[in-house]
Each structure stands twice: as C-alpha cells, then as structure tokens.
Amino acid sequence: MEWVYVEDLKDHIGESVELRGWVWRSRSSGKISFVTFRDGTGFVQVVLERETLGDEKFKSVKRLPMETSIVVRGKVREEERAPGGVEILAEDVQVVHKPDEPYPITKPDHGIDYLFDRRHLWIRSRRQFHILRLRDKVIQAIRKFYWERNFVLIDTPIFTGAIGEAAGNLFELDYFDYGKVYLAQTGQLYLEAAALALGKVYNLGPTFRAEKSKTRRHLIEFWMNEAEVAYYGHEDNLKLQEDLVSYIVRYVLEHGLEHLEFLGRDIKKLEKVEPPFPRITYTEAVKLLKKKGFDIEWGDDFGGDEETAIAEEFEKPVFVTHYPRKAKAFYMQPDPENPDVVLCDDLLAPEGYGEIIGASERIADYNLLVERIKEFGLPLEAYDWYLDLRKWGSVPHSGFGLGVERTIAWIAGLEHIREAIPFPRTLYRVYP
C-alpha cells in the first residue's frame, strides 16, 4: 500500500493508502470515533468505525491520547461532513508510540509564556503549522526573486570585527587569542565588497542586536535579506525594493493562500500590494505628523506611533525618503540638492507593522566617507578594508535590508513578531 502525505490526498480519492503521522485530537462515540490526524504536511479527519475495524481493534484505538504516533491504512473519500471535504475511513491503525502522560497543550486557551516554554511542542499546533509554512513561502519567494534576476548569493559572516552601523548594541564574544569579536548586526559592508566583485548580490541569514527592545516588532535574533547592486542609484534602489516586496506578496497569495485563509488574513489588503508604491519625503512626513497633532521637530527620528500614523494614510507599503543626515548611518550618500538629507528610504508596511526595509545609496567618495566616519566618532582603523573599496574602482552603489520576520508578521497578519520565527530569541527567552 502506497505511503501518501496528507497534502497529496486529493490525487488519491477512492484509493486505499497508508498515512504516517500523529493524532492531533480525537472525538469518540460509542461505535464511531473521529481522529484529526496530522502528518506535517496537513491535517485530515480519520474515521474509526467499530464495524470496519472489529470490536477488539476499535476498542484499543477509539480513544488515543493527543500526539500518539500512528500509521493508518484506509480508503480516501470525499465527504461533505468532514472538515476539508476529504476523510479517511480507517481499515487498520497501528500505534507507533503512545504517550504515557497527557499532552501539555490542549484547548486553545494557554498563556503566551506557557506556550513559549513549550515552543518545541507548540509548533505542532495548527496555527503554528500555518505560520511556519508561510514563513517558508516568504523565504522561497525571496530566493526565487533574486535567482530570476541573476543576483549572486553571498553568505556574509556572523562573526565580525567591531564594524557595522553602530558601536553599541553588539553581542561580544571571545575569539581565541584574537580578542573580542561581535555577532553580525548586518552583512551590508561585506555585500558592498561583493557588489564591486560580482555586480548584483544578496544575502539571507540571521543577525543579532543586543538592544533591550521589548515590543511586538523586535527580536534579538532575526533574519535579514540584504541586497547590494553596483552602479545602482537611489531611484534604482527604490524600484528594486518595491519589485521584491510585491513579488513576495504575490508569491504567497499564489502558493500560500490556504495558510493566509486559516489565519483569517484580509486577502484584499494584500492584493493591493503592486508597484508603484507611494513615496513621501521625510520633510513631508514631518509636516503630515504635525498636522495630525504629533509633537515632532525636523531632525527627530520616527517612533512606532509615528510610523503607524504615516502608514495608515496609504493602502500599500510607503517609502519615506530623504531623512536628515544626522538621524541615519554614516555611509549614506548626501542628496546633491540638499546636503542636510541623505539618499535613503525606509519602507513602512501598512496596518501598523512598521519599518520592513531600511535602504540607501552608499557614499562612493573616499574622502567624504573618511570625513563621515570621523564625524560619527567611529574608529577609522576598523574601516580599513571598507575604505579600500573606495580606493580602487569606486562606483555609486545602493542596497537595502529587509526584515524577514516583520515581513512575515505583516503578510500573515500576526499580532507579534515572535510567532514568525520557529524558536524566537527575545529579551528574556533563549529556551527552548
């Protein structure tokens, strides 16, 4: 008998098949019992009848505890009364492992701390199943987007010297006799080197921020997708970002619709995400916020409330461009028309999900970059190799970083980013 996964059952209607998986829940009656069965690819209802299985077999399997692992053989049939429209009429059930203790996650009324203490088990639950499948789709979309455009994947290092966007917020480790090294906050500087070698490059991997951030938009360890392209200016950069984000949303709508529907996501809102995205300059955004009653002055950075207030003016993600030089990182190219602002953008997701991209054109001129490093009080010697990039064949180039979990949280409509990653690292949690 052929071993079939739940996700492929629709191709086997009327056949007898073997399923290997686990009991999610079961409901038992006197002579019939319904098992919600899961195998990692989906959930399906298995019907156990006394008449089909015989008295003895039925008695032994009619009340299997949650998370009993079982192999089921039976007939696949369309059934209107079954959730999902397809069910299995069991002809044989073999128990692989029957738990001795009650499964700790039962009805959906547990507290968030209890659930995260049992994250290794919680990921078996339906909601988590759908979220993690969506995450997989988002990452598939990212890789496919760059692959289709002939970008080269550059895996940037996790251990780095003391360089990055800021000196603080770094996790410090001892590295043999070398001394202190730090966990990467960004692969950007390495991607800039790679862009000058390979043209169009990207990365996708974990990054670490030792920020004591305690909000629904922050993780200590999160995944970032960064891209960097030689000879790209500010405008090319914006175009690439809106193409990427639209591509991800379209891909998920096409390949992950059932997951979005399970999570109750408003699909119509996602369908509107097509290029071009609206744009607003920082200066215009400040005016808008003042009109809305915010106490903000030109030069201040935006907080979560400000970002939400800007984003709610638009149905699509919105670019906020041309931030004040002093509010942003040292490597950003000044606007030739106004040196107080830089050629950068933040992409704000709709519905209050905040910043999902930070981007800029990078400074190409050696002397200007040295000046900025000094101006920001950074140690010049740590940037030796980075400055080298401006010594030989320096060119204008631009890039950005996309926060993977924030993108997932937005697309999936999650209340908190911690559900968007299998095992979240938050301020007070590294277990499990």
Next chain:
RNA sequence: UCCGGCGUAGCUCAAUCGGUAGAGCGCCCGGCUGUUAACCGGGUGGUUGGAGGUUCGAGUCCUCCCGCCGGAGCCA
C-alpha cells in the same frame, strides 16, 4: 533601563467591604454511529510566586525580592 499591569488546581480564570478556596477545560471511569474546541453522568485536583509585616482573621492591605505580560526608547 523606564512606565503600567499581572502572579490562585496541570491549563484558562473567578472569589463582593479583609470573614468557610470555586468554575470550565484536562486527566480517570461509564454512556452515545457523523463528530467539528463534540456531547451527557460520575470522580480526581490547592504551600493562593517567595520572604517579612499589619490584623481577632490576609488570595485580598503594606514592604522587599522573583517571574511574566503590555508599552516606551533603539531599530529591520
């Protein structure tokens, strides 16, 4: 780090003004051939986060500590 909230059965919560510690779910036993978080009957279950204090009497009030949740700052 700062501000606010919470901590009671395995879980989610209730307990009036300071006056006998409760419910639902889970689990165990029994019943039921179409359940959808099944349902019905019975049973099981407590150092009220910890230490100290006020009081005739503290889950409830006070002090300190611990843990968690929400938010701020910072950021993707």
